[in-house]
Amino acid sequence: xxxxxxxxxxxxxxxxxxxxxxxxxxxxxxxxxxxxxxxxxxxxxxxxxxxxxxxxxxxxxxxxxxxxxxxxxxxxxxxxxxxxxxxxxxxxxxxxxxxxxxxxxxxxxxxxxxxxxxxxxxxxxxxxxxxxxxxxxxxxxxxxxxxxxxxxxxxxxxxxxxxxxxxxxxxxxxxxxxxxxxxxxxxxxxxxxxxxxxxxxxxxxxxxxxxxxxxxxxxxxxxxxxxxxxxxxxxxxxxxxxxxxxxxxxxxxxxxxxxxxxxxxxxxxxxxxx
Amino acid sequence: xxxxxxxxxxxxxxxxxxxxxxxxxxxxxxxxxxxxxxxxxxxxxxxxxxxxxxxxxxxxxxxxxxxxxxxxxxxxxxxxxxxxxxxxxxxxxxxxxxxxxxxxxxxxxxxxxxxxxxxxxxxxxxxxxxxxxxxxxxxxxxxxxxxxxxxxxxxxxxxxxxxxxxxxxxxxxxxxxxxxxxxxxxxxxxxxxxxxxxxxxxxxxxxxxxxxxxxxxxxxxxxxxxxxxxxxxxxxxxxxxxxxxxxxxxxxxxxxxxxxxxxxxxxxxxxxxxxxxxxxxxxxxxxxxxxx
Numbered sequence: 001x002x003x004x005x006x007x008x009x010x011x012x013x014x015x016x017x018x019x020x021x022x023x024x025x026x027x028x029x030x031x032x033x034x035x036x037x038x039x040x041x042x043x044x045x046x047x048x049x050x051x052x053x054x055x056x057x058x059x060x061x062x063x064x065x066x067x068x069x070x071x072x073x074x075x076x077x078x079x080x081x082x083x084x085x086x087x088x089x090x091x092x093x094x095x096x097x098x099x100x101x102x103x104x105x106x107x108x109x110x111x112x113x114x115x116x117x118x119x120x121x122x123x124x125x126x127x128x129x130x131x132x133x134x135x136x137x138x139x140x141x142x143x144x145x146x147x148x149x150x151x152x153x154x155x156x157x158x159x160x161x162x163x164x165x166x167x168x169x170x171x172x173x174x175x176x177x178x179x180x181x182x183x184x185x186x187x188x189x190x191x192x193x194x195x196x197x198x199x200x201x202x203x204x205x206x207x208x209x210x211x212x213x214x215x216x217x218x219x220x221x222x223x224x225x226x227x228x229x230x231x232x233x234x235x236x237x238x239x240x241x242x243x244x245x246x247x248x249x250x251x252x253x254x255x256x257x258x259x260x261x262x263x264x265x266x267x268x269x270x271x272x273x274x
Numbered sequence: 275x276x277x278x279x280x281x282x283x284x285x286x287x288x289x290x291x292x293x294x295x296x297x298x299x300x301x302x303x304x305x306x307x308x309x310x311x312x313x314x315x316x317x318x319x320x321x322x323x324x325x326x327x328x329x330x331x332x333x334x335x336x337x338x339x340x341x342x343x344x345x346x347x348x349x350x351x352x353x354x355x356x357x358x359x360x361x362x363x364x365x366x367x368x369x370x371x372x373x374x375x376x377x378x379x380x381x382x383x384x385x386x387x388x389x390x391x392x393x394x395x396x397x398x399x400x401x402x403x404x405x406x407x408x409x410x411x412x413x414x415x416x417x418x419x420x421x422x423x424x425x426x427x428x429x430x431x432x433x434x435x436x437x438x439x440x441x442x443x444x445x446x447x448x449x450x451x452x453x454x455x456x457x458x459x460x461x462x463x464x465x466x467x468x469x470x471x472x473x474x475x476x477x478x479x480x481x482x483x484x485x486x487x488x489x490x491x492x493x494x495x496x497x498x499x500x501x502x503x504x505x506x507x508x509x510x511x512x513x514x515x516x517x518x519x520x521x522x523x524x525x526x527x528x529x530x531x532x533x534x535x536x537x538x539x540x541x542x543x544x545x546x547x548x549x550x551x552x553x554x555x556x557x558x559x560x561x562x563x564x565x566x
Contacts, residue, residue: 047481
């Protein structure tokens with residue numbers, strides 16, 4: 001059976017995934033040459049976590065629950081916050097920063113001329129594997145929190161948790177792609193990383209404690225609620241089944257919106273030679 | 275004595291001549307500063323959107339703390355450690371101004387300065403390069419404060435801070451802001467200079483910033499920290515760059531504490547200046563040896 005349109009115009013998704021995997025592997029192998037960086041990164045992650053734990057200890061020196069969340073349950077939230085942070089910094093942010101730099105310098109021409117979907121290519125070009133140290137420590141903290149809390153965790157909770165984490169990763173990716181795409185209009189956007197990291201901090205605590213407008217903002221404008229709080233709800237016996245549907249809906253919506261914004265931005269791109 | 279003539283020959287070495295030289299130098303330094311500040315204002319004004327992105331990202335941090343501590347105050351029946359949601363709001367809104375003022379040249383920037391050879395250019399100037407950074411960032415603050423005003427207004431409308439400083443507190447606050455600026459400039463400069471000795475500085479920086487976060491009043495007013503942390507903070511410079519300026523305006527604070535705070539700032543400015551001077555002198559020697 002022959003295809004009506006050439007493959008490079010309409011890339012098959014399996015090919016895109018293979019490409020992404022290949023890029024991740026090459027990126028990881030490149031970084032794996034610098035073992036000492038892992039030690040440094042791990043040290044940094046541990047320092048960050050230590051500060052976070054002290055902060056949490058100060059909070060619980062003055063109260064025994066925060067908006068209905070006990071101390072072990074807030075540990076779960078913090079652990080998931082760190083896991084997502086590691087995933088973002090290792091797999092999403094490096095490519096997005098590269099994309100912003102390329103738009104600024106006009107060197108986006110190179111990925112655009114490759115015979116694959118440009119969005120896939122710009123999203124997988126760079127990996128900073130050692131940053132995933134945060135995810136490792138985050139996972140340990142999640143487990144510590146789970147052991148300490150007095151709520152039983154069932155298999156179905158873990159399955160929902162994994163699903164929600166996957167969808168959360170996609171929503172954060174979409175949000176980052178939208179941020180990076182604004183570079184087509186604004187050009188100087190070095191501060192995007194600061195903006196994202198600042199907003200990301202709000203995910204350190206369950207969204208329920210924020211006042212209404214802010215809760216709305218970090219649920220739908222910056223999709224942190226579905227990436228951090230909702231997975232934590234799955235592990236602390238608070239998840240409503242509707243939230244799973246909501247997460248799926250939001251993920252799909254963001255995939256479409258970010259794709260549209262990226263396309264629209266691409267039309268504005270002038271390139272290096274014009 | 276014949277000393278009326280201006281600097282020429284050995285006469286220039288006498289007192290009035292030296293004074294004149296000092297006056298010319300001071301005037302020259304003043305011009306240097308005002309020029310660089312103007313340059314910073316013009317440059318940064320072009321990047322309003324970028325400056326705003328940066329600021330919004332920054333504002334999220336105190337908002338998180340504020341929401342957490344207001345929640346705790348409310349669960350505890352209205353106040354915790356003497357703070358109500360209103361005074362927490364005052365603390366963290368003033369925090370945003372203090373933070374904006376004490377953002378200075380990042381220690382992470384030194385790696386690039388060294389790698390790109392920018393440092394070589396700085397070495398050629400007839401003046402210590404910290405003046406350039408001090409002047410540039412001070413000028414930037416003008417833009418920052420203008421951009422901060424609407425954010426402060428919005429935060430005030432949302433969180434209803436209770437703030438009633440005296441005139442004297444306002445005066446001390448103004449001085450303390452610039453004290454904090456100078457202290458943080460010096461210490462972060464010194465921290466950045468470590469890059470001249472080793473390239474694996476990120477973990478050192480991280481350790482510094484974590485200590486600052488916990489022991490400065492940035493994370494939480496120091497009065498809410500355990501006693502050991504407070505005593506530790508007492509002998510470190512961090513408090514002078516966050517907790518003191520904020521509390522100077524929000525209170526509760528006595529006149530004696532205000533004076534003590536200002537003098538402590540002065541002490542850390544001197545200490546910071548000496549550290550920078552010493553490290554710079556040793557560091558550039560190393561840098562020259564690497565480059566040449």
